[in-house]
Amino acid sequence: MAAVDGIPAQIENAKLTNLTNSTNSVGKHDKQNNLNGLDDDAVGTLDSSEPEEVVAILPNGITPGQKGPEVLILPADDPATPGNTVHPSYPASNLELPDHHIDEVRSLRVAVIGAGLSGILAGILLPAKVPNIQLTILEKNTDVSGTWLENIYPGVRCDIPAHVYQSTFSPNTQWSQQFAEGHEIRDYWQAQARKYDVYKYVKFARKVKDIAWDDQNAEWTITGTDLSKEEQPFEEKADFVLTAIGRFNDWRLPNYPGVSEFQGHLRHASNWDKNFDPTGKSVAIIGNGASGIQLVPNLQRVAKHIDHYARNKTWIAASWAGDERTFEPQWYSEEQKKALLDPDEYLKFRKELEAKYWRRFASTFRGAPENEAMRQRFIEIMTERVSRKPELIKTLVPDFNPNCRRLTPGPGYLEAITADNVSFIQDRIRRFTKTGIETVTGEHREVDAIICATGAAIDFITPFSIRAHGKNLQDVWRPRPAEELAKNPDYHGWPYTYLGLAVPNFPNLLLIHGPHGAGPSGTVPHSVEVQLTYFAKLLRKVSSQGIKTVSPSKKAADDFVAYADAFFPKTVLTDNCSSWANGGSPGQRIHGIWPGSAGHVTLVRKEPRWEDWEYEYWHDSGNRFAGWFGNGWTKREREEDSDIVPYLRREGEVDLKSLHEEWWSWP
Ligand SMILES: Cc1cc2nc3c(=O)[nH]c(=O)nc-3n(C[C@H](O)[C@H](O)[C@H](O)COP(=O)(O)OP(=O)(O)OC[C@H]3O[C@@H](n4cnc5c(N)ncnc54)[C@H](O)[C@@H]3O)c2cc1C
Numbered sequence: 001m002a003a004v005d006g007i008p009a010q011i012e013n014a015k016l017t018n019l020t021n022s023t024n025s026v027g028k029h030d031k032q033n034n035l036n037g038l039d040d041d042a043v044g045t046l047d048s049s050e051p052e053e054v055v056a057i058l059p060n061g062i063t064p065g066q067k068g069p070e071v072l073i074l075p076a077d078d079p080a081t082p083g084n085t086v087h088p089s090y091p092a093s094n095l096e097l098p099d100h101h102i103d104e105v106r107s108l109r110v111a112v113i114g115a116g117l118s119g120i121l122a123g124i125l126l127p128a129k130v131p132n133i134q135l136t137i138l139e140k141n142t143d144v145s146g147t148w149l150e151n152i153y154p155g156v157r158c159d160i161p162a163h164v165y166q167s168t169f170s171p172n173t174q175w176s177q178q179f180a181e182g183h184e185i186r187d188y189w190q191a192q193a194r195k196y197d198v199y200k201y202v203k204f205a206r207k208v209k210d211i212a213w214d215d216q217n218a219e220w221t222i223t224g225t226d227l228s229k230e231e232q233p234f235e236e237k238a239d240f241v242l243t244a245i246g247r248f249n250d251w252r253l254p255n256y257p258g259v260s261e262f263q264g265h266l267r268h269a270s271n272w273d274k275n276f277d278p279t280g281k282s283v284a285i286i287g288n289g290a291s292g293i294q295l296v297p298n299l300q301r302v303a304k305h306i307d308h309y310a311r312n313k314t315w316i317a318a319s320w321a322g323d324e325r326t327f328e329p330q331w332y333s334e335e336q337k338k339a340l341l342d343p344d345e346y347l348k349f350r351k352e353l354e355a356k357y358w359r360r361f362a363s364t365f366r367g368a369p370e371n372e373a374m375r376q377r378f379i380e381i382m383t384e385r386v387s388r389k390p391e392l393i394k395t396l397v398p399d400f401n402p403n404c405r406r407l408t409p410g411p412g413y414l415e416a417i418t419a420d421n422v423s424f425i426q427d428r429i430r431r432f433t434k435t436g437i438e439t440v441t442g443e444h445r446e447v448d449a450i451i452c453a454t455g456a457a458i459d460f461i462t463p464f465s466i467r468a469h470g471k472n473l474q475d476v477w478r479p480r481p482a483e484e485l486a487k488n489p490d491y492h493g494w495p496y497t498y499l500g501l502a503v504p505n506f507p508n509l510l511l512i513h514g515p516h517g518a519g520p521s522g523t524v525p526h527s528v529e530v531q532l533t534y535f536a537k538l539l540r541k542v543s544s545q546g547i548k549t550v551s552p553s554k555k556a557a558d559d560f561v562a563y564a565d566a567f568f569p570k571t572v573l574t575d576n577c578s579s580w581a582n583g584g585s586p587g588q589r590i591h592g593i594w595p596g597s598a599g600h601v602t603l604v605r606k607e608p609r610w611e612d613w614e615y616e617y618w619h620d621s622g623n624r625f626a627g628w629f630g631n632g633w634t635k636r637e638r639e640e641d642s643d644i645v646p647y648l649r650r651e652g653e654v655d656l657k658s659l660h661e662e663w664w665s666w667p
């Protein structure tokens with residue numbers, strides 16, 4: 001027979017004696033807690049003033065002997081209460097119920113890795129949505145803002161309007177220009193971190209190198225280097241790890257022979273040296289992704305000469321959603337900014353602008369008229385913009401459809417590559433030399449500086465090991481030859497996930513804005529907010545329902561992959577192009593984007609499908625309810641001052657759609 005505090009869990013026909021000696025300490029009784037509507041005088045508490053010999057009638061399912069539940073105590077010889085003991089034939093239970101109120105939730109230690117806009121939004125939303133959370137954000141830099149802190153190359157700016165690239169709940173109405181420069185975006189996100197007190201959660205200069213799961217204690221051990229302390233190691237423990245490390249943070253120099261021999265100035269675009277002045281210099285810019293396309297027109301205006309190496313073709317779009325782009329800043333006038341101070345005016349303006357970014361999904365589909373129209377429009381625009389060197393157009397127009405790669409508006413780019421001081425080079429690079437770059441044609445060109453706008457590791461392999469159940473997620477996801485993958489079913493060779501949120505067999509690990517993070521339409525901040533809201537629901541469930549571990553089932557992940565495999569071929573994403581959606585490998589499974597629209601992914605992530613997740617419980621019995629239901633009480637109903645009827649509101653204030661659905665409100 002199970003026992004709690006030395007008292008039998010199952011009362012069989014027993015009279016409880018000497019209850020005063022137990023550790024029970026229960027709240028003052030009051031009419032509100034009166035059980036079964038019996039006379040108040042019949043309700044008592046387990047304290048020393050009670051008679052020695054009493055019989056207890058307990059609310060259903062409550063183990064006597066535990067502190068907490070208020071019990072109804074009647075004189076043992078009360079003739080009016082026959083049968084006030086558990087019936088002898090009542091089913092016996094061996095279940096030992098933990099003594100806690102159902103609304104006393106476990107305090108989860110949650111570690112977020114990364115403090116870009118995803119980590120900042122985590123620092124804002126998770127404490128608001130997950131009661132009792134102990135949040136730590138580990139960031140390798142010395143401030144928050146990620147992309148916008150690190151990227152300071154000339155011309156860095158967002159290429160969707162700044163009014164769209166911000167949180168949904170705390171907008172800046174006063175952006176200085178339509179497509180804000182990097183520093184203004186950095187300032188915005190740092191201001192959000194200050195406004196919502198996110199800095200208090202962040203441990204800076206912590207570069208994570210490994211996270212390892214311990215099944216015994218059901219916790220992650222996070223280790224890495226504390227860059228502020230002469231590279232001392234650090235260690236953190238957490239019940240959950242959420243990665244928010246960005247997609248383009250792990251920038252890479254190309255690995256051509258001779259890279260280390262070049263004696264001029266060599267930098268990656270994302271590692272721009274603010275002391276480097278390109279004025280009057282010969283500069284090579286490698287890469288025609290979004291960074292290269294921004295850099296070329298900016299450096300072309302000041303450099304003596306630019307060698308622009310663009311080994312593949314790319315579409316130059318006019319804009320993302322019809323907003324006209326110019327190379328020069330598109331400032332908001334003081335008058336416009338003043339008008340936007342009016343909350344109604346601003347909301348109207350913002351809704352109209354943002355809606356355009358949700359409606360561009362149709363052009364993603366193969367053969368869609370919208371895609372064909374886009375192609376025609378881009379060819380016209382590109383032809384017009386290279387009119388100074390019309391022969392260039394045939395070397396520029398890609399043989400894949402627009403939207404296969406992320407679109408790049410590139411204001412000023414085509415004009416720049418037709419300028420006299422720019423050489424547009426599509427030959428492949430063979431090697432770097434001490435003084436410049438040699439292509440496979442044997443041509444060698446000397447330069448003072450080489451800027452590699454060659455992008456980042458886009459295979460989603462984390463820059464730290466993630467080890468659980470004898471596997472390292474880096475190994476599981478790393479691209480490998482087909483024969484190797486066929487030999488080991490544990491290897492997937494690409495970022496295999498459940499809805500881009502988590503990975504089977506890697507418990508208590510959640511991915512923010514990782515693989516399949518966002519739809520091809522919509523906005524990044526909105527998508528991150530929705531994903532965090534999903535995770536908040538999951539964390540609330542875990543902390544309140546006695547759950548030890550949670551991970552998605554393999555069957556659910558397989559079904560998701562099968563859906564994506566059927567969906568993506570309908571889109572131009574599976575054309576023959578290299579993009580971060582396919583990890584830079586044409587023909588590889590699309591994993592950088594959600595298989596559906598932004599509205600679609602929002603709906604999918606609105607309510608978790610709990611049946612797709614697998615759970616382990618803290619309660620020794622493995623019983624799913626024991627650790628959750630606790631002693632049968634809510635704490636709130638035992639607090640005299642709490643609003644025990646929060647569902648009662650003034651007539652007319654009740655929204656029937658949300659009635660009884662607010663997770664934070666209960667009796
Ligand atoms: C130059 C540039 C311009 C862009 N422009 C746009 C745009 O106009 N519109 C748009 O929608 N998107 C744009 N993007 C994409 C942009 O990255 C995302 O929109 C967004 O910033 C992602 O935020 P994040 O927090 O997920 O990642 P990030 O901003 O990359 O932040 C990741 C954070 O994780 C930290 N981190 C990484 N590894 C570790 C580790 N091992 N240990 C500790 N900390 C770590 C990093 O230091 C960083 O602070 C742009 C990207 C770049 C590079």
Ligand SMILES: NC(=O)c1ccc[n+]([C@@H]2O[C@H](COP(=O)([O-])OP(=O)(O)OC[C@H]3O[C@@H](n4cnc5c(N)ncnc54)[C@H](OP(=O)(O)O)[C@@H]3O)[C@@H](O)[C@H]2O)c1
Pocket residue numbers: 157158159160248254255286287288289290291292294309311312406429453454455456578580584
């Ligand atoms: N707001 C903006 O305007 C803006 C600015 C910058 C970045 N971004 C975001 O960040 C993402 C990354 O942009 P990014 O420009 O840094 O990277 P990217 O889009 O991945 O482009 C990298 C470029 O470098 C080339 N490249 C890579 N390795 C090379 C090598 N060894 N030799 C020659 N060329 C090489 C690639 O060519 P191949 O295509 O042939 O591989 C590609 O042209 C973008 O897609 C966008 O989401 C946005």
